[in-house]
Amino acid sequence: MKFLHVMDPIERIDIDKDTSFVFILEAQQRGHDNYYCGISGLAFNEGRVIAHAAPLKVQRKQGEHADIGGYLWRDAAEFDCILMRKDPPFDTDFFFATHLLSLVDESRTLLFNNPRGLREASEKMFILNFPELIAETMVAADPAAILEFAQRVGGDIVVKPLDGCGGAGIFRITRGDLNTNAILEVSTGEGRRPIMAQRYLPKSREGDTRLHYLDGQAVGAMKRVPQQNDLRGNLHVGGRSVRAEIGEKEREICKRVAPRLSELGIYYAGLDIIGGYVTEVNVTSPTGIQETNALSGLKLEAEVIDMVERKCAALKR
Numbered sequence: 001m002k003f004l005h006v007m008d009p010i011e012r013i014d015i016d017k018d019t020s021f022v023f024i025l026e027a028q029q030r031g032h033d034n035y036y037c038g039i040s041g042l043a044f045n046e047g048r049v050i051a052h053a054a055p056l057k058v059q060r061k062q063g064e065h066a067d068i069g070g071y072l073w074r075d076a077a078e079f080d081c082i083l084m085r086k087d088p089p090f091d092t093d094f095f096f097a098t099h100l101l102s103l104v105d106e107s108r109t110l111l112f113n114n115p116r117g118l119r120e121a122s123e124k125m126f127i128l129n130f131p132e133l134i135a136e137t138m139v140a141a142d143p144a145a146i147l148e149f150a151q152r153v154g155g156d157i158v159v160k161p162l163d164g165c166g167g168a169g170i171f172r173i174t175r176g177d178l179n180t181n182a183i184l185e186v187s188t189g190e191g192r193r194p195i196m197a198q199r200y201l202p203k204s205r206e207g208d209t210r211l212h213y214l215d216g217q218a219v220g221a222m223k224r225v226p227q228q229n230d231l232r233g234n235l236h237v238g239g240r241s242v243r244a245e246i247g248e249k250e251r252e253i254c255k256r257v258a259p260r261l262s263e264l265g266i267y268y269a270g271l272d273i274i275g276g277y278v279t280e281v282n283v284t285s286p287t288g289i290q291e292t293n294a295l296s297g298l299k300l301e302a303e304v305i306d307m308v309e310r311k312c313a314a315l316k317r
Contacts, residue, residue, distance in 0.1 A: 001080040001312055002033045004053055006097070007285075008087050010036060010066045015058075017235075019289040020085040021065070022301040024058050030305065034058075035079070036068060039086050039097035049076040049103050076101075080312045081110040084118065087285045088165035094284075095119065110311050113283055114265025121264055124162045124196050126281045129260060133253060135277045136199040143184035146197050150175075153199040158231075159187050160196050165284075167234040172200060203275030204231075209244050210288045211271040212300055215307050216258040218246045220300050222292040235291065243295040249276050257281065267311075268304060 007020050015021050024034050034056045041052035055069035076082065084101060086094055098115035106114075120126075127134050138149040139162070150157045155175030164170070171183050187195045207225035211218055221244040224235055235241060253271060257278075261269060270286030272279045289300045 003027050004035045004051060004079040004082045005085060006037055007085040015060060015062050015065045017290055019287040022290060026301040026305045039093055042097050042100045044100055049100055051076055076104045077108055079109055081112055081308050083112045085285045089163055090284060112267055117264030117266040121266055121283045123280055123282050127278050133278045135201055138197045139194050141188050141191050141194040143188055143191060146184055149197055156200040157197050158200050162196055172231050201274045209273040211250050211273055213254055213269040213271055214303060215267050218250050218254045219303055220292045220298050221246050222295050241291045253278060
């Protein structure tokens with residue numbers, strides 16, 4: 001099979017942490033042909049989507065991990081699967097790239113994750129479809145309305161930008177905090193930009209669980225524990241990864257979100273859970289597979305490529 005991986009510059013990745021890298025490596029070890037391009041390499045011409053893509057081989061040797069061949073314009077229809085793995089943030093370049101990919105014939109090529117789903121399932125906002133699974137949440141641009149919300153839920157909230165990623169722009173606001181007005185003014189652009197406010201969950205100090213969702217099932221999990229002097233548990237800002245088990249609560253969450261994700265063509269997602277509440281559904285380029293593998297003795301990339309192979313074979317039939 002021929003796979004096209006649409007992603008950030010592969011030369012810059014950390015091969016010991018990057019999830020896209022192990023997808024490519026697993027596909028390569030199975031004898032599939034891998035190709036690579038960035039979102040700027042996608043185009044539409046003469047009635048078809050084309051990609052300025054190069055053949056790619058990888059190895060576990062940082063700095064020499066990617067052997068990139070010659071770039072040629074290739075018809076998107078020649079690929080069995082296109083894996084859209086461009087990292088957040090979701091910006092206009094990404095948005096228009098998903099529109100180009102939406103023109104690819106889905107009866108011939110598997111789109112993973114589906115570009116329509118990537119547009120629809122905004123990583124912060126998607127949780128609003130499941131009010132029964134989330135802590136008290138408000139989305140608004142008006143600082144006064146957010147302050148009223150804070151008082152209603154006990155005076156302790158977290159605010160975050162709707163288009164943020166990696167923990168950027170997240171603040172905790174407590175009753176009596178003299179920085180409250182300044183934080184809300186900056187976060188909302190003085191009332192012009194909506195943000196998300198959520199009741200603060202004390203369980204977050206114990207870490208948030210990254211639950212790996214694959215085609216309707218929970219297949220792996222890890223917990224990201226923040227440093228004592230940081231609100232965020234994101235690994236790239238110093239959070240510590242620890243083993244986590246998949247319990248009945250996690251399976252129930254997957255069961256509740258699966259129909260909507262399936263409808264949107266979201267095959268692989270990273271669900272973030274704190275104290276039993278879903279805080280985010282990551283669909284753009286979920287990560288954490290290598291860390292989860294190391295903690296739990298799993299090989300989640302094999303399960304992902306198994307699924308891709310099954311769905312590609314079904315398309316051919």
